[in-house]
Every structure is written in C-alpha cells, then in structure tokens.
Amino acid sequence: MSAQDELQIIDDSVPFYALDLLHSDLIDSFHRSLDDVLRSSAFIGGPMVERFEAIWADFCSVENAIGVANGTDAIELVLRALDIGPGDEVIVPANTFVATASAVVAVGASPCFVDVDPGTLLLQADNVRAAIGPRTAAVLAVHLYGQPVDVVGLRSVTDRLGIPIIEDAAQAHGAELYGRRAGSLGVAATFSFYPGKNLGALGDGGAITTNDPILAERVRVLANHGRGRNHHDHVEIGRNSRLDGLQAAFLLAKLPRLLDENARRRAIAGQYRDALHGLPIEFVTQRHDALSAVHLMVAQVSDRAWFQDQLAQREIGTSVHYPTPCHRQPAFAAYTPGYLPVVERAAGRIVSLPMFPHLSEARIARVIDAVTEVLSNSSGSRGDDGPMITDLRNA
Ligand SMILES: *Cc1c(COP(=O)(O)O)cnc(C)c1O
Numbered sequence: 001m002s003a004q005d006e007l008q009i010i011d012d013s014v015p016f017y018a019l020d021l022l023h024s025d026l027i028d029s030f031h032r033s034l035d036d037v038l039r040s041s042a043f044i045g046g047p048m049v050e051r052f053e054a055i056w057a058d059f060c061s062v063e064n065a066i067g068v069a070n071g072t073d074a075i076e077l078v079l080r081a082l083d084i085g086p087g088d089e090v091i092v093p094a095n096t097f098v099a100t101a102s103a104v105v106a107v108g109a110s111p112c113f114v115d116v117d118p119g120t121l122l123l124q125a126d127n128v129r130a131a132i133g134p135r136t137a138a139v140l141a142v143h144l145y146g147q148p149v150d151v152v153g154l155r156s157v158t159d160r161l162g163i164p165i166i167e168d169a170a171q172a173h174g175a176e177l178y179g180r181r182a183g184s185l186g187v188a189a190t191f192s193f194y195p196g197k198n199l200g201a202l203g204d205g206g207a208i209t210t211n212d213p214i215l216a217e218r219v220r221v222l223a224n225h226g227r228g229r230n231h232h233d234h235v236e237i238g239r240n241s242r243l244d245g246l247q248a249a250f251l252l253a254k255l256p257r258l259l260d261e262n263a264r265r266r267a268i269a270g271q272y273r274d275a276l277h278g279l280p281i282e283f284v285t286q287r288h289d290a291l292s293a294v295h296l297m298v299a300q301v302s303d304r305a306w307f308q309d310q311l312a313q314r315e316i317g318t319s320v321h322y323p324t325p326c327h328r329q330p331a332f333a334a335y336t337p338g339y340l341p342v343v344e345r346a347a348g349r350i351v352s353l354p355m356f357p358h359l360s361e362a363r364i365a366r367v368i369d370a371v372t373e374v375l376s377n378s379s380g381s382r383g384d385d386g387p388m389i390t391d392l393r394n395a
Pocket of ligand 1: 070071072073096097099100142144168170171191192193194204205206
C-alpha cells in the first residue's frame with residue numbers, strides 16, 4: 001500500500017471525538033496563558049480564577065460563579081452547602097453519568113433514581129412528582145446530552161414543597177430553556193470542565209453558579225479548607241476543591257468560541273436528523289422551547305451491537321452514553337428502586353454518533369452515507385428489540 005493510500009484511509013475515518021482539532025489553532029494562545037500564570041505565580045486562586053469566575057457568572061446570567069476542582073465536587077459541595085446529608089433523599093434521573101449519583105452518596109444522602117421522558121430521555125415532572133416523599137431534600141436536574149431539563153415544569157411540582165432544584169449542567173454549557181441559560185434555572189447549578197465537555201479545560205475543572213449569595217459564600221468556604229474571611233480562620237470542616245489558575249486561563253482562552261461551537265453542533269445535528277429521517281434510527285427528541293448544547297448526538301437503534309460494528313467496519317467511531325443505567329450499576333445496588341422501563345429499554349438501544357464542532361462536511365457526509373447504507377438494507381430491525389436488561393421486579 002502506498003503512503004498516499006494510507007493517508008487516504010486515515011482521512012476517510014471519522015473519530016467519535018477529536019480534541020486535537022478543537023485545540024490546533026489555540027496552541028499559541030495556551031502558551032501565552034501559561035506564560036501569564038508562570039509570571040504571576042498565581043497557581044491556586046488569584047486573578048485568572050477571579051476573572052474566569054466573573055465572566056462565567058455573567059455568561060450564565062447569575063450573580064456568582066465559584067471555580068472548583070471538577071464537576072463531581074461541584075455537585076457534592078452544593079449538596080453540603082444546602083445541609084443535605086444522612087437521612088435525606090435526592091431525586092436523580094437513572095439516565096445520567098454516575099458522578100451525579102456518587103456525589104449524593106458522598107454527602108451521606110441516598111439517591112432516589114427515577115425514570116425519564118421517553119422522547120428526550122431527561123427527567124420530567126411526572127417522574128419527580130411520583131418520587132417525592134418525606135425525605136426528599138433536592139432534585140438533581142441533569143441536562144443530559146446538552147439539552148436542558150424542563151426546569152419550569154419541575155418547579156411547578158417542587159416549589160410549593162420547598163424542594164430545591166440543582167442543575168447538573170456538566171453537559172450543557174451555553175444551553176438555554178425559554179431563552180434562559182443553563183446555570184440560572186435552579187437554586188444552583190454545577191458545571192464540569194473536563195476536556196471533552198462543550199467547554200473543557202486542559203485537565204480537570206468545575207464550577208458552581210448561583211444567585212444566592214449565602215449559598216455561594218458557603219460553597220467557597222467548604223471548597224477552601226473551611227476557611228473564613230481570614231486565611232487562618234477555619235470556620236467549618238471543609239475540603240480542598242479549587243480551580244487552578246492555569247485551567248482558568250485556558251478556559252478564558254476557549255470561552256469566546258463556545259457559542260459558535262454550540263451553534264455548529266446544532267447545525268450538524270440538523271444535518272444528521274434531516275438526512276437520516278425515515279430510517280430505523282430514532283434521535284432523542286429536540287424540545288422546541290430549548291436550545292440544546294448538543295454535547296452528544298444520541299439515537300436509538302434496535303440492534304446496537306450490530307450497528308456499532310457495522311459503523312466500526314466503515315471506520316466511524318461511535319460510543320454509548322450510558323450502557324448501564326445508574327440504578328443497575330453494582331456500586332448503587334443498595335439504592336435500586338426496581339424497574340424503570342424507559343431508562344432500561346433505552347439503555348440497550350442508545351448509541352452516540354460523532355459530534356464535535358470541527359467535524360468537516362466531508363466527514364458528516366461519510367457518517368450519513370454509512371448509516372444510510374447500514375440501515376437501508378437491514379430494516380434496522382434484526383428480529384429482536386435489542387438486549388434487554390433483566391427485569392428485577394420479581395427478583
Ligand atoms: C462529566 C459529568 C459529571 C462529572 O464531572 P467531572 O468534572 O468529570 O467530575 C457529572 N455529571 C454529568 C452529567 C457529567 O457529564
């Protein structure tokens with residue numbers, strides 16, 4: 001095989017995600033960020049973190065943003081700051097990344113896993129209403145795949161009971177509901193800046209946003225060794241969970257592009273939806289009152305293993321978010337709520353297609369052609385309904 005042919009093959013493949021493309025023309029800017037931080041020696045806290053916090057609060061249309069070490073700590077810190085702990089229950093959609101539920105367990109509370117809407121695969125008011133009990137202390141509204149949960153609908157259930165809604169916005173930087181940004185829709189919101197998120201650092205990072213000044217102050221204290229106004233006063237037992245200056249500087253370099261990148265993601269999603277319409281592949285429903293950040297392009301197919309294998313043979317990367325719902329993970333066996341039909345059916349059928357802002361038109365066309373070829377001949381159905389998770393109702 002000639003070098004030319006080899007290149008052609010490399011060119012033809014479509015990775016599931018490509019951070020190198022996202023960063024390729026930012027490298028000089030990252031070097032300048034490093035120089036700035038090195039010169040200032042402000043590695044933890046300091047002007048870069050303060051600037052990022054101010055700009056992120058403004059971006060989310062809230063009064064306060066607090067940088068923390070990662071998105072999981074962000075959830076844990078908000079729960080602690082709300083005095084949620086042993087004896088309390090927190091409603092969590094079973095369809096989320098495990099970190100949402102781990103943070104609940106970390107503060108000593110119990111996750112109460114609930115089912116989701118069959119179209120959006122997001123938490124919705126009816127599921128929350130049915131799950132509320134005397135120990136319910138909060139609801140974690142996870143804007144999964146980048147699409148905001150209908151927090152307004154949830155609040156029609158929770159507000160009169162005084163139950164706070166915390167947004168897990170780790171996948172929804174810049175998403176909107178009724179024209180309001182994710183991060184401003186609940187009592188507080190949490191973000192992750194893991195490199196693969198819509199806004200990612202070059203390492204771990206996270207933030208909390210809130211309009212509540214008391215909650216903001218408490219989170220700051222808890223995340224910084226319980227430190228009060230004076231450096232050597234420790235007013236409560238805290239921990240160390242801080243955003244570092246270098247990551248704040250990298251985030252400041254990347255933030256100006258976020259909205260254009262999200263728009264590009266939505267355009268790509270539109271192309272996929274239009275071109276694959278009518279084939280046996282069912283995309284997650286797009287709400288008309290929301291602007292999704294399209295963190296992931298998730299669809300359901302009837303024989304996922306076969307579908308992924310067919311695309312892999314055509315050098316197209318896919319992934320699954322997430323193959324095992326939280327309540328079926330061994331780690332959460334103690335909290336299994338029984339059978340959650342929507343999540344459990346979806347878990348065997350969901351597949352994520354390549355989705356990132358620097359996906360070229362040629363590569364989008366490659367994905368569309370490949371999916372069309374694979375599904376046109378198959379009728380998409382291989383005689384069964386995909387792998388089912390064992391129904392434990394009678395176990
Ligand atoms: C990524 C993610 C988290 C955790 O964020 P980390 O920064 O990795 O700790 C929490 N919830 C959801 C929905 C996520 O996607």
